[in-house]
Amino acid sequence: MFIDSFSKFYSLQVRRGEKQNRTLKFSLEVASIIAGLSLTVAVWALAAKLGGYPVFILPDPLTVWQELVKAASGGLLWYHAQATLVEIMGGLALGLTAATTAGYFLAKSPLLERLAGPYIVASQSIPAIAIAPLLIIWFGSGKLSKVIICALVVFFPVLVNTIVGIRSVDDGLQTLMRSLRASRWQTFTMLEVPAALPVLLGGLKIGVTLSVIGAVVGEFVGADRGLGYLINLSKGLFNTPLMFAALITLAAISLALYLLVSGLERRLLAWRE
Amino acid sequence: MSDFILQAVAVSKTYYSAAGELEAVADINLTVCPGEFLCIVGPSGCGKTTLLQLLAGLLPPTRGEVRLAGVPLTEPHPDIAVVFQKPHLMPWRTVRQNVLLPLQVAGLPTDEADRRAAEALSLVRLADFADVYPKSLSGGMEQRVAVARALAQHPRLLLLDEPFGALDALTRERLNRRLLHIWQTRRLTAVMVTHNIREAVYLADRVLVLSPRPATVSAEFSIDLPRPRPDGIEYSEAFGRLAYEIRQAIRE
Ligand SMILES: Nc1ncnc2c1ncn2[C@@H]1O[C@H](COP(=O)(O)OP(=O)(O)O)[C@@H](O)[C@H]1O
Ligand SMILES: [Mg+2]
Secondary structure (H helix, E strand, O other): HHHHHHHHHHHHHHHHHHHHHHOOOOHHHHHHHHHHHHHHHHHHHHHHHOOOOOOOOOOOOHHHHHHHHHHHHHHHHHHHHHHHHHHHHHHHHHHHHHHHHHHHHHOOOOHHHHHHHHHHHHHOOOOOHHHHHHHHHHHHHHHHHHHHHHHHHHHHHHHHHHHHHHHOOOOOHHHHHHHOOOOOHHHHHHHHHHHHHHHHHHHHHHHHHHHHHHHHHHHHHHOOOOHHHHHHHHOOOOHHHHHHHHHHHHHHHHHHHHHHHHHHHHHHHHOOO | OOOOOOOEEEEEEEEEOOEEEEEEEEEEEEEEOOOEEEEOOOOOOOOHHHHHHHOOOOOOOOEEEEEOOOOOOOOOOOOOOEEEEOOOOOOOOOOOHHHHHHHOOOOOHHHHHHHHHHHHHHOOOOOOHOOOOOOOHHHHHHHHHHHHHHHOOOOOOOEEEOOOOOHHHHHHHHHHHHHHHHHHHOOOEEEEEEEOOOHHHHHEEEEEOOOOOOEEEEEEEEEEOOOOOOOOOOHHHHHHHHHHHHHHHHOO
16 A cells, blocks of 8 residues: 555656657667757757866866777776676666565565555665665675665665556456466466566666666765766866766666667567557 | 256355445356256346356355266366456457467467467457457457357357447347357357347247346246247247247346
């Protein structure tokens, strides 16, 4: 019940995402991303030129591009991006597994949801950045603490969408499966998973974007490697172009993950076209 | 030992919910002979769906017992296939895949399953739509898929819960004619619940009339009309008289 009220917020986002996906073709999505990017760069270049700011306040796109190429070819960017990527992947794997498993059992057991629901919702009022220091004390300043922060951030939206997805399975189809003498496992794989998939993928879309935030938050609080660390480092060095290069890399990772899920969605939900 | 394929012996069903008790089916006795087409008519909300689910082994009776070939039925049985009031198709499966579902659940070899699905689809005249998703089907076509899915199971007993009740009169007439043809050529046993008297007279060898809730059998009619049903039999005097008598039995 607690979770359901939150779910309204999330499913609203999911539904909006679904609609977009049905009307927009994938290529159109990519085209609009490129168009938006070009516009942003143009405005940025104009602002930097007209404003005449010093480079450590607002570098122009060309300076940032050169810094990006330098950092990329020198291996610096990859060194840090690699760490962040590993944290994201680990966090996603852990978070998704935990959230879908817990979500399934919470959806199936109203009693369990009544018991655990309030605590799960309450835990969401604590921002990730507030528990990050504690997790770093517990799990060290290496990758593991970031993986866990990342997983915690991913957990809730995926949990909620799993619950909503499993609850939305049609009663009539459940009766049909029963009349066919389907086993528990057959009902799970042939009915519940495919029926919950649209909502689940909506949660995954939100989850992958949040996972990037989770990793960076962890790196901000304590790390010696990763794009979040690189941003902090370039701040100390007054190297704003490098900071921009790191931010752009982060955005590219988020976008790539998002497009990956979008592509997956298009493949798996082709029946709705 | 039993000559009946299906029997209900003093079957009652009471629903218990937060709103209180509700007796949907009270003390029903009925028998179905092999090869028979039995129709059970009753007003809406009298407990028809409940009765059919009891006969399918999908609901446990509160009292009494359902027997399949003399053996108590406590859960769904592979010899029984059900066509529900709504089509209940999986939107992510094509028509063919929906018909294949029961065969996959039963673990049939793929080639045997494919053969049966193709055969069932051609019986309901949907072979051309095998690779279409349900969302582009009309209501009548959806129910035909549901019938094909039941037929593909090669059941001995077909239970139908007013499957064509939501369709327009012409479509329903056409589908009932088709259903009778399949029933006859496949030598099936069929039990259909419906609120439509003329449909019951057209299809059945025997019609049971249910009282308003709680449902109990209040009258029984033998339908002595020729088989296969000649065209236009619905407009014959004998047909009209039977329909009228059943109508009177429901009214009382
Ligand atoms: N699962 C249930 N729980 C409680 N009441 C039910 C349930 N299913 C049906 N009923 C009630 O039982 C009565 C008979 O329902 P049903 O068998 O669906 O009738 P029919 O199919 O003839 O319209 C109705 O009053 C209905 O509200
Ligand atoms: Mg009904």
